[in-house]
Amino acid sequence: MNLNLLHGVVGQSVPRVDAEAKVLGKGIFIADLFFPRMLYARVIRSSEPHAKITHIHLETARLVPGVPAILTAEDIPGRNEIHVVFNDQPFLAPGRVKYVGEPIAVLAAESPEIAEEAAEKITIEYEVLPPLLDPLEARWHPDIHLFGKDNIYRHLKVRKGNIEDGFARSDVTIENEYRTPCQEHAYLEPQGMVAVPRPNGLMDVYGSMQCPFYVQEGVATVLGLPLSRVRIIQTATGGAFGGKEDVPTLVGVQAAILAQKTGRPVKLIYSRDEDIISTSKRHPGIIRYKSGAKRDGTLQAIEVEYILDSGAYATLSPVVLWRGTVHAGGPYRIPHVKVDSYAVATHKVPAGAFRGFGSPQILFAAESQMDELARALGMDPCKIREKNLLRLNDETITGQKLTFSVGNLEAFQKTVETSGYLKKRNQKKETPGPIKKGFGLSSVYYGVGLGAGGIHLARAGAYVQILADASVQFAVGTTEMGQGMATVLTQIVADELGLPFDAVTILETDTSRVPDAGPTVASRATTMSGNALKDACGKLQESLFRAAGDLLQISKESIQIKEGWAVDSGKPGHRMTLKEVIAECFKRRENMAAAGFYRSPEVSWDDETGRGNAYITFAYATNAAEVEVDTETGVIRVLKITAAHDVGKAINPQLVTGQIEGGIVQGMGYTLTEEIVTKNGSVQNPNFSTYIIPTIKEAPEIDPLIVEAPFPNGPNGAKGFAEQPLMGIAPAIANAVYDAIGIRIKELPLTPERVWAALREKEGRDKRSSH
Amino acid sequence: MRISGVQTYSPKNLEETLQILYRHPLQFYILSGGTDLVVKMQDGVIHPKHLLNLSFVRELKGFSSEDGQIVLGTNVTFGEILENSLFRKQAEPLYQAAKCMGSPQIRNLATLGGNIINASPAADSVPPLFVLNAEVCLESVNSIRWVKIEHLAAGPGKTIRKPFELLTKIRFPIKPASWHGGFLRLGQREALAISKVSLAYWGVLENGVIQDIRLALGAVAPTVIQPPKTEAFLKGNTLTETEMTRVAEILKTEVHPISDIRSNETYRREMCGVLLKRALRQLMTQCT
Numbered sequence A: 001m002n003l004n005l006l007h008g009v010v011g012q013s014v015p016r017v018d019a020e021a022k023v024l025g026k027g028i029f030i031a032d033l034f035f036p037r038m039l040y041a042r043v044i045r046s047s048e049p050h051a052k053i054t055h056i057h058l059e060t061a062r063l064v065p066g067v068p069a070i071l072t073a074e075d076i077p078g079r080n081e082i083h084v085v086f087n088d089q090p091f092l093a094p095g096r097v098k099y100v101g102e103p104i105a106v107l108a109a110e111s112p113e114i115a116e117e118a119a120e121k122i123t124i125e126y127e128v129l130p131p132l133l134d135p136l137e138a139r140w141h142p143d144i145h146l147f148g149k150d151n152i153y154r155h156l157k158v159r160k161g162n163i164e165d166g167f168a169r170s171d172v173t174i175e176n177e178y179r180t181p182c183q184e185h186a187y188l189e190p191q192g193m194v195a196v197p198r199p200n201g202l203m204d205v206y207g208s209m210q211c212p213f214y215v216q217e218g219v220a221t222v223l224g225l226p227l228s229r230v231r232i233i234q235t236a237t238g239g240a241f242g243g244k245e246d247v248p249t250l251v252g253v254q255a256a257i258l259a260q261k262t263g264r265p266v267k268l269i270y271s272r273d274e275d276i277i278s279t280s281k282r283h284p285g286i287i288r289y290k291s292g293a294k295r296d297g298t299l300q301a302i303e304v305e306y307i308l309d310s311g312a313y314a315t316l317s318p319v320v321l322w323r324g325t326v327h328a329g330g331p332y333r334i335p336h337v338k339v340d341s342y343a344v345a346t347h348k349v350p351a352g353a354f355r356g357f358g359s360p361q362i363l364f365a366a367e368s369q370m371d372e373l374a375r376a377l378g379m380d381p382c383k384i385r386e387k388n389l390l391r392l393n394d395e396t397i398t399g400q401k402l403t404f405s406v407g408n409l410e411a412f413q414k415t416v417e418t419s420g421y422l423k424k425r426n427q428k429k430e431t432p433g434p435i436k437k438g439f440g441l442s443s444v445y446y447g448v449g450l451g452a453g454g455i456h457l458a459r460a461g462a463y464v465q466i467l468a469d470a471s472v473q474f475a476v477g478t479t480e481m482g483q484g485m486a487t488v489l490t491q492i493v494a495d496e497l498g499l500p501f502d503a504v505t506i507l508e509t510d511t512s513r514v515p516d517a518g519p520t521v522a523s524r525a526t527t528m529s530g531n532a533l534k535d536a537c538g539k540l541q542e543s544l545f546r547a548a549g550d551l552l553q554i555s556k557e558s559i560q561i562k563e564g565w566a567v568d569s570g571k572p573g574h575r576m577t578l579k580e581v582i583a584e585c586f587k588r589r590e591n592m593a594a595a596g597f598y599r600s601p602e603v604s605w606d607d608e609t610g611r612g613n614a615y616i617t618f619a620y621a622t623n624a625a626e627v628e629v630d631t632e633t634g635v636i637r638v639l640k641i642t643a644a645h646d647v648g649k650a651i652n653p654q655l656v657t658g659q660i661e662g663g664i665v666q667g668m669g670y671t672l673t674e675e676i677v678t679k680n681g682s683v684q685n686p687n688f689s690t691y692i693i694p695t696i697k698e699a700p701e702i703d704p705l706i707v708e709a710p711f712p713n714g715p716n717g718a719k720g721f722a723e724q725p726l727m728g729i730a731p732a733i734a735n736a737v738y739d740a741i742g743i744r745i746k747e748l749p750l751t752p753e754r755v756w757a758a759l760r761e762k763e764g765r766d767k768r769s770s771h
Numbered sequence B: 001m002r003i004s005g006v007q008t009y010s011p012k013n014l015e016e017t018l019q020i021l022y023r024h025p026l027q028f029y030i031l032s033g034g035t036d037l038v039v040k041m042q043d044g045v046i047h048p049k050h051l052l053n054l055s056f057v058r059e060l061k062g063f064s065s066e067d068g069q070i071v072l073g074t075n076v077t078f079g080e081i082l083e084n085s086l087f088r089k090q091a092e093p094l095y096q097a098a099k100c101m102g103s104p105q106i107r108n109l110a111t112l113g114g115n116i117i118n119a120s121p122a123a124d125s126v127p128p129l130f131v132l133n134a135e136v137c138l139e140s141v142n143s144i145r146w147v148k149i150e151h152l153a154a155g156p157g158k159t160i161r162k163p164f165e166l167l168t169k170i171r172f173p174i175k176p177a178s179w180h181g182g183f184l185r186l187g188q189r190e191a192l193a194i195s196k197v198s199l200a201y202w203g204v205l206e207n208g209v210i211q212d213i214r215l216a217l218g219a220v221a222p223t224v225i226q227p228p229k230t231e232a233f234l235k236g237n238t239l240t241e242t243e244m245t246r247v248a249e250i251l252k253t254e255v256h257p258i259s260d261i262r263s264n265e266t267y268r269r270e271m272c273g274v275l276l277k278r279a280l281r282q283l284m285t286q287c288t
């Protein structure tokens, strides 16, 4: 069928659909939700990183008036299990705790104050056991077993070519060990849920989340309910960044089990420190990276060992590791590859999903190595990248041939040219005084969607309904968490149905409206829900075209619809409003509601060889950072970041720009200041006066650039976009710091203390060698 | 921790405030801007049942400049200090400290008196008040005493204030226009950060020779400190690079920093030297 759709709002920076509510403070977040007779929950947590629970004293807490329920592992009606990738995580610790902050009991009380009072009266006796806190010690530990026999959640491999040959052919090899810190999501809104029991054993759960279908599964499992009796409704979600992927399941069940027990609504809102102590973070990484290249800069081989400190339960670590492993080489052609990666269990709060999902750690190493190779070869870091960047029909390290949508070189060139990188670097003068300037680059690529690591979830449902007044409601199973999905999808639906943007309304995400859409992660919502919506809209277009053709007395193939009009493509003056067309459809008693579904294209992965077509497509980016280093204090100031991103199609350029800016600043925090510090497994900086995220004062000048290499399977050519802006910021800054002061710092964050110590050490070395 | 069951008393004048404090010295926590107090309540560090709110006490607000001195009410906020050119011109160290303190929201609430009585070694207004030779007024129903700022703090979070005494005023002498000063600090970020090291200076230079200078440092000892040997070395000295390097070394022996979540001992000590050199260079430009 000739779908002559014209572009209306796709490609335009229309304002966010939720902008007004948010600016005016009218958004209903979970803390704003109240129900009659509502109770308030508290979670009682482990104070030990590793211990046997010998006794839980609940007696005094039970005496506190107004505490209708206190529940421990023994009171669970269903299975004591939170399924993420494996089933190793209990909902409440059954006799043994494995991290500080692990939930042991939950209680509900008439007020938050009573809940707190009762929680304080619960004492837990432990038999303390020795914890494993260092992943290198934990891996293959002979006596202490957290997971399996070796404390390894997953070991992954990539094998390509022949690594011995590769290094033999290399004129230079560089080998280094890099370390990256534990990063906290620091979303504006802490975790929270409200569970509302309904008649007939139904349970509704409202909350802040990315993945309602995960919460649904968790609630059903632990409460012993069929999925059909559990309904999850997402409330306005104030940021997530991966931190609301698996964790809300735990929070939702905590509220729901108390609601089930008491028959009353239960609200649970985490405090900031409770949130930081007990919820997932970015995995600390150890990356041993050896790279080899020929004299002309051609990459020959990489050999990588990648270790992720994954914490006490597997949660998402097996798939975080997978993404990291697949991205180990960066966006380059590398003929000989050997990667071994390990997700290692330790007695710490489980690490999980965080923007970039295992790739920022390894890319910090990979992109630092590129600069080190360039230096060893006497090349500009720009030239070595350009030479090796993946181009159309090249192969990734897992053997995936890139046959379309490769905006790698274009993004690279756009950044290099726009930033004036080469000119600035060449004109750089030795400045007197303590402040030194530097310029650095990083190039990254990002496998869009879940890829072969999560293929079983790579589908999405959608629902679209045209109403009698020519307005439209639609629903999807993915979520808006601030990233802009609701706006982008509204744009897509408006154009698909030829109606104005304002005529289209997105409904809140609710598991009862559409089939399981999988998680809202991996930058997948636009492509997955976008395609599912197109499928639904396609069904409605048939009725529209038929009615319009009849009314205009032309063949339906000649009809174009755009912004409220049905037009005769042969005779543009010959037209009528879609309002009339839709009225006609209703008169004919046409079905004006449609369900849509999308299954993403096949991908593949072989665990043994580490080869396969890992992702449906890749997005590409290059960052250029301009920094100043104060050599007396070690303070780094990021002056400017230029970043070009190939997004396939920018459905809303302003939202793309917003993602670039936000990702850069979050990446800057990761690079310069952010680090969760633990002592005997216990978080030492669970608030924002000691866990230091950037403020607007640190935010550099940002030049966001958009490249569009259309993705044939994406809605309107779009690939996913959200994580990429953060991924390459650390190496871009670290490379700029090297350019400024000639020091390679291989451990993040680049705190003034660390930079200063490195400067003094170099001074010492320089002095000794000049004697 | 949730704050609940707290009763707040908001007296309208000083007399009434001092009376309440005199009668129930131990029951009441004094509330000014609340940017330290409320945080501690929220964290469950303290559990006040009664708060004595100073917001409506007119006598504690405002400032004046007369008889060669500047007198500030304890409830002058950092925001107010920034808004007034008097401080920019005649109390540069204090003005600059106010500028890097907290964020606009915090500066609009936080008072000078609260910063002083909170007695953090990292309190940003205190090193400037040291170098400005400030005194604070502690008043009760039947007593009034002026205490030199350097005698007020007794340790982190501790002062010599008696429970029935209220800090009411802060004063310091106005120096001739030839005096210049400033405030330098290093924090974990540019805004909303507690100082890792801070340094205030106030001095006068003639023909390249230091006539007089006062220095004070924050976050490098249990209280804000003044480095007497460093000051003595500097007086009458010319500021050549060699002299500056020497005096930085002296200063490093006068500080006693610790390692904590924000920084480490070595770095803090070394930064004292760096900040001193920067301060002295800045003073040279200010005095020419």
Ligand SMILES: Cc1cc2nc3c(=O)[nH]c(=O)nc-3n(C[C@H](O)[C@H](O)[C@H](O)COP(=O)(O)OP(=O)(O)OC[C@H]3O[C@@H](n4cnc5c(N)ncnc54)[C@H](O)[C@@H]3O)c2cc1C
Pocket: B029, B030, B031, B032, B033, B034, B035, B036, B037, B038, B039, B054, B074, B100, B101, B102, B103, B106, B109, B110, B111, B112, B113, B114, B115, B116, B117, B118, B122, B123, B124, B125, B165, B166, B167, B168, B192, B193, B194, B195
């Ligand atoms: C986000 C944030 C950022 C901050 N940044 C900085 C910073 O950069 N630099 C810095 O130095 N501080 C900073 N602070 C700390 C705080 O803002 C300051 O110490 C502030 O000056 C305290 O003043 P206040 O009026 O809020 O005091 P309050 O919290 O009201 O009181 C502080 C203490 O003083 C007592 N008190 C108050 N007034 C009197 C009085 N008249 N007589 C006797 N006792 C009294 C109170 O009982 C309490 O113990 C920050 C705080 C926050 C929350």
